Amino acid sequence: MKPAPFEYCAPEVLTEAVEVLEQNEGDAKVLSGGQSLMPLLNMRLARPEVLVDLARIPELDYVREDHGALVIGAMTRQRTVELDPMVREKHPLVYEATINVAHPQNRNQGTFGGSVAHADPSAEYPALAVALGAQFKAVGPDGERTIDAEDFFVTYLTTDLEGAEILTEVRIPALPDGAAWAFTEVARRHGDYALAGATSYFTLGADGKCATARIVVFGVGGTPVRASKAEQAMIGEAPSAALFASVGKAVLDDVEEPQSDVHASAAQRRAIAGVMTERGLADAARRAGIAI
Amino acid sequence: MPTPRQISVTVNGTVYESTVEPRLTLADFLRHELALPGTHVGCEHGVCGACTVLWNGRAVRSCIMLAVQTDGTEITTVEGLSKDGELNAIQQAFVEEHGLQCGFCTPGFLMTITEMLDRNPDPSDEEIYDYLGGQICRCTGYQSILAAVRNAIEKKKAAS
Numbered sequence: 441m442k443p444a445p446f447e448y449c450a451p452e453v454l455t456e457a458v459e460v461l462e463q464n465e466g467d468a469k470v471l472s473g474g475q476s477l478m479p480l481l482n483m484r485l486a487r488p489e490v491l492v493d494l495a496r497i498p499e500l501d502y503v504r505e506d507h508g509a510l511v512i513g514a515m516t517r518q519r520t521v522e523l524d525p526m527v528r529e530k531h532p533l534v535y536e537a538t539i540n541v542a543h544p545q546n547r548n549q550g551t552f553g554g555s556v557a558h559a560d561p562s563a564e565y566p567a568l569a570v571a572l573g574a575q576f577k578a579v580g581p582d583g584e585r586t587i588d589a590e591d592f593f594v595t596y597l598t599t600d601l602e603g604a605e606i607l608t609e610v611r612i613p614a615l616p617d618g619a620a621w622a623f624t625e626v627a628r629r630h631g632d633y634a635l636a637g638a639t640s641y642f643t644l645g646a647d648g649k650c651a652t653a654r655i656v657v658f659g660v661g662g663t664p665v666r667a668s669k670a671e672q673a674m675i676g677e678a679p680s681a682a683l684f685a686s687v688g689k690a691v692l693d694d695v696e697e698p699q700s701d702v703h704a705s706a707a708q709r710r711a712i713a714g715v716m717t718e719r720g721l722a723d724a725a726r727r728a729g730i731a732i
Numbered sequence: 733m734p735t736p737r738q739i740s741v742t743v744n745g746t747v748y749e750s751t752v753e754p755r756l757t758l759a760d761f762l763r764h765e766l767a768l769p770g771t772h773v774g775c776e777h778g779v780c781g782a783c784t785v786l787w788n789g790r791a792v793r794s795c796i797m798l799a800v801q802t803d804g805t806e807i808t809t810v811e812g813l814s815k816d817g818e819l820n821a822i823q824q825a826f827v828e829e830h831g832l833q834c835g836f837c838t839p840g841f842l843m844t845i846t847e848m849l850d851r852n853p854d855p856s857d858e859e860i861y862d863y864l865g866g867q868i869c870r871c872t873g874y875q876s877i878l879a880a881v882r883n884a885i886e887k888k889k890a891a892s
C-alpha cells in the first residue's frame with residue numbers, strides 16, 4: 441500500500457503552518473501523530489495534495505497545570521500525558537481515558553490534539569473533553585479563538601475548525617473536589633476502536649445525595665453525546681445499584697439513532713452505552729468508597 | 733511529482749543521509765532503501781504491530797509513519813538487537829520458550845518488549861498485557877510469548 445503522492449512541509453513556526461493551510465485550502469491536511477490519518481492515506485481514502493506536519497513546532501508540546509486546570513499542547517503525545525505523574529495523581533479521569541486510547545505503540549506517536557481534531561465519534565478524548573467541559577484554542581489566519589468542547593464537535597469527523605485553523609491547546613478543568621468518576625468502554629479487543637462507551641462523574645452533597653452529575657456517552661452518534669436526561673435522573677438521589685440501573689436506562693432516551701455497521705448494530709451500540717453508564721457509575725462509587 | 737526531501741536519520745547507530753519521496757513510509761524506507769528487511773509489514777494500517785520499531789526509544793508502528801517524519805531522530809530495528817552475532821536476552825528467551833513459530837510477528841514483539849523492559853525491568857502482568865495487546869501473533873499462541881517475556885525478565889535480572 442502506498443499513499444497517493446503529496447507535498448510535505450514541516451514548518452517550525454505556527455504562523456507558517458497556518459499560511460500553508462490557507463494557501464492550499466481544501467487540498468492540505470494537518471499531520472500530527474498520524475495514527476488515524478496515515479491509515480487513511482495508505483488506503484487512499486484521503487488524498488491531500490499537501491501534508492503539513494506540526495511535529496517541528498516546539499511550542500505545541502507541553503503538559504502543565506494552570507489554576508488547577510490541566511493544559512495540554514495539541515502536539516503532546518498521548519503517551520506523554522499517560523506517563524506524567526501529575527496527570528495520574530490530579531487528573532485521574534484524563535489518565536483513565538488515555539489508557540483506553542488504542543495501544544501503547546499508538547500512544548507513543550499519537551497526539552492529544554490529533555485525536556480531538558480528528559473527531560472520531562468512538563474516540564475517547566472527544567468524550568472526555570465534553571464530559572469535563574474542556575476548551576480548545578485554535579489559531580487561524582484571523583488570530584486565536586477559544587471553542588467550548590460542546591460546540592467543537594459538529595458531526596462525524598467534523599469539528600468547528602475552519603480549513604486553515606490549527607488546534608493548539610486543550611484546557612481541561614479539574615474534576616470537582618471529591619467527585620467519583622469513571623471511564624468505561626466496550627471494544628472487540630482492548631485497544632480497538634470502542635463500539636460504545638461512557639464517561640461520568642458525580643458528587644454528593646452533605647445529605648449523601650447526588651449534587652452534580654455529568655454523563656457523556658460515545659460511539660452512539662456523530663459526536664460525543666451529553667446524556668442530560670440521565671444526569672437529571674441522578675440529581676437529588678442517593679447513589680444505589682437501582683439508581684445506577686435506572687440512569688443507565690435513561691441514557692437510551694438521550695441517544696438518537698446510532699450508526700449501524702459491521703462492528704455493531706445501532707441497537708447494540710445504544711444498549712452498550714446504557715450498560716457502560718451503569719457499570720461506570722458503580723465503578724466510580726466503588727473507587728470513591730461510596731457504599732451502594 | 734512532489735519534491736523529494738533530504739533526511740538524516742540514525743538507524744541502529746549508523747547515520748543515513750537519504751533523499752526520499754514524502755509518501756515513503758518508514759517501514760518501506762527501512763526495508764527497501766536501507767535493506768533492513770527485519771522490520772515486517774503485515775496490515776499496513778497500524779493494527780498488527782509487525783512493523784514496530786523504536787523511534788527515539790519508543791515503540792511505534794513504522795507502517796503509519798513517514799520516513800520524512802524521522803529526520804534528525806533515532807530508529808532501532810530488530811537488526812539492532814543482537815551484538816556481535818549474539819542474541820540478546822529477549823531474543824534468547826524467545827528461542828528457549830518457543831516464543832515464535834513462523835516468526836512473522838516476532839520483530840514487532842521484540843521491539844515492543846524492548847521498550848517495555850527499558851522503561852520498567854520488572855513490569856506487572858497488567859503492564860505486560862497492555863504492551864503485548866498491541867501486537868498480533870497468528871500462530872504461536874500468546875502463552876509462550878508471555879513465557880518468553882518472563883524468561884527475559886529473569887535473564888536481565890540475573891545479568892544486572
Ligand code: FES
Nearest residue numbers: 774775776781795
Ligand atoms: S504492518 Fe504496521 S501495524 Fe501492521
Ligand code: FES
Nearest residue numbers: 833834835869870
Ligand atoms: S509466530 Fe507466526 S505470526 Fe507470530
